[in-house]
Amino acid sequence: MRHTITLLVDNESGVLSRIAGLFSARGFNIESLNVGETLDPETSRITLVTTGDDFIIQQIIKRFNNMVNVIKVSDLTDEVRVEREMVLVRMDARDETRAEILRTADIFRAKVVDVGPKSYTLELTGDKDKITAFIELLHPMGIKELARTGTVAMKRESKLTKNKGEEK
Amino acid sequence: MARMIGAEMFFETLIHEGVEVVFGLPGGYVLKVYDVMPRYSDRIRHVLARHEQAATHMADGYARASGKPGVVLCTSGPAATNTVTGIATAQMDSSPVVVFTGQVPLPYLGSDAFQEADHIGITRPCTKHNYLVRRTKDLPRAIKEAFYIASTGRPSPVLVDMPKDVLIGEDEFVIPDEINLRGYKPPKKGHPGQIKRAVDMILAAKRPLIFGGGGLLWSGASEELKELVHRLQIPVTLTLMGLGAFPADDPLFISMLGMHGSYAANMAVHDCDLVISIGARFDDRATGGNFAKFAPNAKIIHIDIDPATIDKNIVVHCPIVGDAKEVLRQMLEMLPAKVKTNRKEWMGQIKEWEKKHPLAYKQEGDKILTTYVIDTLSKITDGEAIIVSDVGQHQMWVAQWYRFKYPRTWITSGGLGTMGFGFPAAMGAKFARPDKMVVCVCGDGSFQMNMQELATAVENKMDIKIILLNNGHHGMVRQWQTMFYNCNYSASKFDVLPDFVKLAESFGAIGLKARRPEDLEATLREGLSTEGVVLMEIFVDCEELVYPMIAPGGAMNEMILGPGDAVSGMVAEAADMA
Ligand SMILES: Cc1ncc(C[n+]2csc(CCOP(=O)(O)OP(=O)(O)O)c2C)c(N)n1
Ligand SMILES: [Mg+2]
Numbered sequence: 001m002r003h004t005i006t007l008l009v010d011n012e013s014g015v016l017s018r019i020a021g022l023f024s025a026r027g028f029n030i031e032s033l034n035v036g037e038t039l040d041p042e043t044s045r046i047t048l049v050t051t052g053d054d055f056i057i058q059q060i061i062k063r064f065n066n067m068v069n070v071i072k073v074s075d076l077t078d079e080v081r082v083e084r085e086m087v088l089v090r091m092d093a094r095d096e097t098r099a100e101i102l103r104t105a106d107i108f109r110a111k112v113v114d115v116g117p118k119s120y121t122l123e124l125t126g127d128k129d130k131i132t133a134f135i136e137l138l139h140p141m142g143i144k145e146l147a148r149t150g151t152v153a154m155k156r157e158s159k160l161t162k163n164k165g166e167e168k
Numbered sequence: 169m170a171r172m173i174g175a176e177m178f179f180e181t182l183i184h185e186g187v188e189v190v191f192g193l194p195g196g197y198v199l200k201v202y203d204v205m206p207r208y209s210d211r212i213r214h215v216l217a218r219h220e221q222a223a224t225h226m227a228d229g230y231a232r233a234s235g236k237p238g239v240v241l242c243t244s245g246p247a248a249t250n251t252v253t254g255i256a257t258a259q260m261d262s263s264p265v266v267v268f269t270g271q272v273p274l275p276y277l278g279s280d281a282f283q284e285a286d287h288i289g290i291t292r293p294c295t296k297h298n299y300l301v302r303r304t305k306d307l308p309r310a311i312k313e314a315f316y317i318a319s320t321g322r323p324s325p326v327l328v329d330m331p332k333d334v335l336i337g338e339d340e341f342v343i344p345d346e347i348n349l350r351g352y353k354p355p356k357k358g359h360p361g362q363i364k365r366a367v368d369m370i371l372a373a374k375r376p377l378i379f380g381g382g383g384l385l386w387s388g389a390s391e392e393l394k395e396l397v398h399r400l401q402i403p404v405t406l407t408l409m410g411l412g413a414f415p416a417d418d419p420l421f422i423s424m425l426g427m428h429g430s431y432a433a434n435m436a437v438h439d440c441d442l443v444i445s446i447g448a449r450f451d452d453r454a455t456g457g458n459f460a461k462f463a464p465n466a467k468i469i470h471i472d473i474d475p476a477t478i479d480k481n482i483v484v485h486c487p488i489v490g491d492a493k494e495v496l497r498q499m500l501e502m503l504p505a506k507v508k509t510n511r512k513e514w515m516g517q518i519k520e521w522e523k524k525h526p527l528a529y530k531q532e533g534d535k536i537l538t539t540y541v542i543d544t545l546s547k548i549t550d551g552e553a554i555i556v557s558d559v560g561q562h563q564m565w566v567a568q569w570y571r572f573k574y575p576r577t578w579i580t581s582g583g584l585g586t587m588g589f590g591f592p593a594a595m596g597a598k599f600a601r602p603d604k605m606v607v608c609v610c611g612d613g614s615f616q617m618n619m620q621e622l623a624t625a626v627e628n629k630m631d632i633k634i635i636l637l638n639n640g641h642h643g644m645v646r647q648w649q650t651m652f653y654n655c656n657y658s659a660s661k662f663d664v665l666p667d668f669v670k671l672a673e674s675f676g677a678i679g680l681k682a683r684r685p686e687d688l689e690a691t692l693r694e695g696l697s698t699e700g701v702v703l704m705e706i707f708v709d710c711e712e713l714v715y716p717m718i719a720p721g722g723a724m725n726e727m728i729l730g731p732g733d734a735v736s737g738m739v740a741e742a743a744d745m746a
Contacts, residue, residue, distance in 0.1 A: 010351060014300070021293055056481075064478035068297040068317055071351040072679060 002031075003057050004083060004153045007046040007064060008072040012035060015069045019046065022060050032085075043071060047152045073110055076153050082127050083127050083153045088113070089135065091120045093143035101120030108134050119144060174304040174335040175200040178268070181311040184343055187239050189230065189599050191212045191223040195243025196283055197270030213529040215599065215628060218620040220247045222592035224254020225618070226264045227538035229596025232579045233554060233604075235388065237264040237318050238596060244270045245283030248329075249290065253586060256294040258325045260583025261409060262386060264318035265325040266375035267291075273333040274302065287329045289322055296324035304337035307414065309344050316347050320475040321354030340464035355473060358490030358498055366444075366469045366486050367441040367502045368720055373467075375514045376402045379425065379452075381580070382409030382491050383472060390414065390575045392496035393446070399503065401511045402444070403518055405433040406569050407454045410447070412578040416551070416571035422518055422743015423527070426454040427718050428564040431525035431727060434718065436518055438725040443468045447492045447683050450481040451583070452720070461723035471495050506624050525716070537564055538637050544689055545607070545635065547698060553605040554579065554597050558590030558614030561643040564714045566609050574639050577604075588617025591634065595625055598632050607633045613642045622675040625701045633696055634703040636668050639710040647713050650729070666704040677701035 009015045016035065023030050025076070031047045046074035049056065057075070063071045076083075091101050098120075105112060105122050124134050128151065135146070171181070178201055182190070187482040190212055195200040205214060217223035218243045227238025240251060244571055248269040258265040272281040278633050288300050290350040297317050299310045310328055370376055384393060384406075390413050399405055403412045405425045414421055425433040434456075437443065443466045448454065450470075459481050463604050470477075471492055478487040502628040529539035542565050547556075551573035557580045572578050579597055581589040596607035608738055615636050625632055643658040669679030682691035688706065695704040716727040 014292070014298075018292055019288065025293065058481055059476065062478070066296075066322075066474065066476055068349055068352045 001054055001077070002049065002051045002080070004076045004151060005048045005055075005057075005061065005064075006046065006153055007070055008074060009044050009046055010069040010071065011042050011044045012069060015044075016046070018067055018069065019048070019064065022063050026052075026056055026060065028056070030059075032148070032152040034152050036059070036152075045152075047150070049151050052131070064163040076154065076155060077165050081153050082154045082156055083151050084125055085128060085131050085151050086123065086125045086149045087131050088137070088147045089122045089124070089138060089143055090114075090120065091138060092144050093118055093120045094142070097141040101138070104141075106132070106138050110134065139167065170341050171338055172341050173200070173204075173338045173599045174307050174330070176206045177304065177307045177341050178311070178330070178335070179212060180341060180720045181308045181343060181518045183211050185312065185315045186236070187212060187275075188280070189215060189227040190239045190241050191215045191217055191230075191596065192241030193220055193247060193272065195247050196622075198241065198243045198268075198270060198330070198335070200332070200335045201241065201270070204536055207238070210574065213599075215239075215595075215624065217624050219618065220250035221588070222618045222621045222624070223509040224251045224265060224267065225257065225589050225592035225595035227267075227697055228254060228258045228263045228589075229556060229579055229593030229612060230600045231258070231263045231265055231323075231596075232261075232593070233388070233576055233597035234272065234600035235576065237266050237315055237598075238265040240265065240424045242267075242269055242531060243283065244272060244287065245285045248285055248287045252290060252294065255291055255309070255325045255327065257581050257584045257586040257589055259294045259296070261581065262323045262382060264323040266314050266318050266328045268331050268657060269326065270335070271300070271329045271331040274331045274414050275333075277331065291327045294325065295327050296322075296326040298329065301331070301334050303339075304334050305342070305506060307334060308342060310345060313349065316559045317349075317352060321352075322383075355475075356430065356487050356491050356494050358471065358488040358495040360498065362486060362488045362499045363495065364502060366471075366488060367499055369442060369467055369469060369486060370400065370402075370444065375440045375517075376442040376444060377436050378402050378404040378414075379407070379443050379445040379448055380404060380413050381407040381446065381448025383501075384410055385412035385575050387447060387473070387492035387494055389446070389493035392493055392500065394414040394418075395500060396503075399500075400507055401509045401515075403511075403515065405429070405436060407582075408580065409582045412572040412575050412709040417573065419745065422522070424567050425724070427456065427720070428568065428714050429715065429718075430522075430527055430568070431520035431716055431738070432518055432728065434716070434724040434727060435521045437463055437724065440466050440468055440519070442700070444471075445469065446471045447473075449477045452481075453582075455481070456722045456724045456726070457720050458723045463724075464549065484726055501673055510714070520639065523691060531643070531685055534684060536688055536706060537712050538565050538639070538708045539569055539712065540685065541635065541637065541688060541692075541706055541708065542566050542609070545568045546608070546694055548689075548692055549605065549607070551577070553577065553607050554594075554601060556590050556594035556597055556606065556608045557579070558608070558610035559585045559587045559644075560611040560713050561612060561639075561647060561712075562609055562611045562637045563704070564644075568714075578630060587611075587614040590614055591618050594622050595621060595630060595636075598630055600616075605633070607635060609635045610637070610676050610699075612636060612640065612662065612668070619671065620701075622672060622677055622701065626676040628703055628712070631699050632701055634672075634701075635692070635695075636703060637708050638668065639708045640665065641710045643710060645712075646710065650713065651717070652719075672701070672703035672719075675701075677703055681707075683707045714717055716725040731746065
């Protein structure tokens with residue numbers, strides 16, 4: 001099953017290796033990984049997405065908890081949460097595709113962040129499904145380059161909102 | 169507040185932490201530490217090992233015998249990588265070893281400088297935590313935290329990497345008063361609700377069994393265990409790592425369980441209706457490795473300080489995360505003062521198993537059996553010695569035949585099974601407990617992996633006994649080849665061995681030999697009562713096999729009890745699994 005795990009960690013060198021090491025020791029792949037400072041510059045927030053046997057992921061989470069530099073771990077998989085990802089897509093902008101690219105960007109409320117003689121670069125934020133759908137639609141028009149941030153996630157405070165698909 | 173250099177801070181902080189002895193070996197980037205060392209030699213003893221792996225095992229043996237962290241000091245690169253086997257050994261058996269390595273100066277870090285290795289990266293998977301100290305003034309805090317992390321919670325090794333410029337740099341020396349690690353809050357007491365549940369389960373059980381491991385020893389929970397067990401009349405079996413936590417001469421003790429555990433102990437685990445596991449982690453050598461068939465009729469209570477061991481191999485009914493001693497105290501408080509128990513049937517059954525297939529040997533003929541050696545050693549020393557083993561058949565026979573009476577009198581590499589551990593660990597144990605007789609029981613194969621430490625032992629005028637069991641083989645390998653590989657004895661026999669007595673003598677130690685059964689007892693008595701570094705080379709029968717044996721992947725009631733007892737299908741499968 002796919003798991004979204006967030007960790008609050010000390011903002012120090014080596015922490016990420018320790019965390020990644022637990023996955024490689026089990027032969028697990030990390031699908032996406034996102035690290036950034038929090039309000040407190042001494043801590044970072046890591047959001048990590050992985051797929052694997054639930055039982056083993058439980059074991060890995062327990063081991064995260066044991067790490068001296070890990071302050072807090074939450075598995076958000078079964079929580080009502082907000083998940084977002086950002087993508088930058090550089091499109092091959094030919095005469096016959098320009099309009100379609102911009103229309104697609106508009107439908108998804110993506111931004112054009114760079115325009116070149118032969119390219120458009122689009123930026124989109126959304127949950128994984130939205131990003132995936134966006135990329136699928138753009139694909140036939142010719143993607144030159146693509147960069148995804150990986151997921152960041154937070155538990156929702158309002159439990160009423162639904163988990164997936166929605167976006168304010 | 170005083171100004172001083174990093175190397176001086178190193179010793180000042182060690183002294184503050186109560187360190188008495190450091191096991192080490194000098195080299196380039198720690199020379200400043202060695203340079204100031206003579207000024208501290210009245211307060212900290214340095215033992216010059218001949219190999220950093222051995223130094224680490226010494227620190228480990230010291231930790232296991234004393235319960236206090238053992239300390240290693242060495243230089244960078246090859247010295248640091250030499251410690252890795254020792255660190256991994258300590259980690260697998262939850263032993264608090266703190267390793268200090270020198271490192272290239274910070275500006276050279278990552279440049280493939282002479283004797284540079286990534287100590288932090290290399291030791292990351294086998295330490296609980298490690299530090300690269302970047303500023304001289306951070307050294308005391310890093311050292312203090314290292315000791316705290318190593319010795320609290322589940323004990324484990326910690327490494328502190330000290331670049332040369334940090335060691336020679338000068339700053340104000342301040343040891344922080346307290347430690348505040350936001351991400352590290354080791355558990356102590358168990359959850360009262362869970363303990364209540366456990367107590368109810370224990371009171372309801374008809375065939376309860378204590379399944380105790382090394383955590384009992386690290387926690388110092390033996391007295392609490394005795395009280396619980398005696399109040400409730402619960403039989404006790406221990407894992408390899410737990411031996412000594414409960415006295416072998418107590419009528420409620422049913423000897424070791426596991427791959428080479430006794431028939432009665434393994435049958436009891438299989439047949440009980442409640443497993444009360446304390447400080448054990450259900451590893452494959454303790455359970456046979458067939459987790460699905462483990463204790464099929466039992467509920468399981470699992471008391472452990474490390475939440476990551478809960479449900480790792482075996483899914484349990486009542487987990488309690490906490491320090492064994494604290495949890496047992498909480499349990500004792502919750503128990504009614506008088507409990508009526510009826511264990512007649514259950515104890516009767518256990519006695520029957522003991523009678524049906526007791527641990528046994530027959531010393532006949534002209535070859536000495538290792539079982540006879542250990543049985544004799546046990547009788548002569550009467551459980552009063554600290555016994556440190558190496559890895560192999562002899563290790564299993566000590567576990568089966570030596571009757572341990574006290575905690576911390578049995579030291580062995582269980583989790584990693586590190587050959588070469590025994591002798592240096594025994595030396596470390598002797599530094600921790602100079603009042604005790606320390607006996608290293610080792611194989612001819614294992615001893616060859618760290619025999620250079622005879623020099624260290626003689627140099628330090630140690631009083632230490634080595635019983636070297638010469639069977640001319642990697643005996644345990646030979647046993648597996650006999651049982652699982654059609655007696656194809658590939659690379660298990662030694663065509664050349666040193667004359668161990670002469671070898672010992674060449675180092676200035678004392679050597680004794682015994683070849684015939686009738687000489688054994690006299691040789692042991694003489695060796696054990698002679699002061700100094702004494703090596704007793706005992707020639708033993710290489711054909712003797714360790715029984716019972718659960719083939720790897722087998723269930724605990726599926727034991728091979730003797731030659732000819734092996735079921736071929738099971739054995740073929742076993743060879744694949746191992
Ligand atoms: C460092 C290391 N290498 C290899 C092994 C595999 N191994 C386990 S037992 C054993 C033989 C040990 O021989 P010896 O010390 O003579 O003891 P014996 O079994 O003969 O009593 C070997 C090679 C090991 N445990 N550790
Ligand atoms: Mg041997």
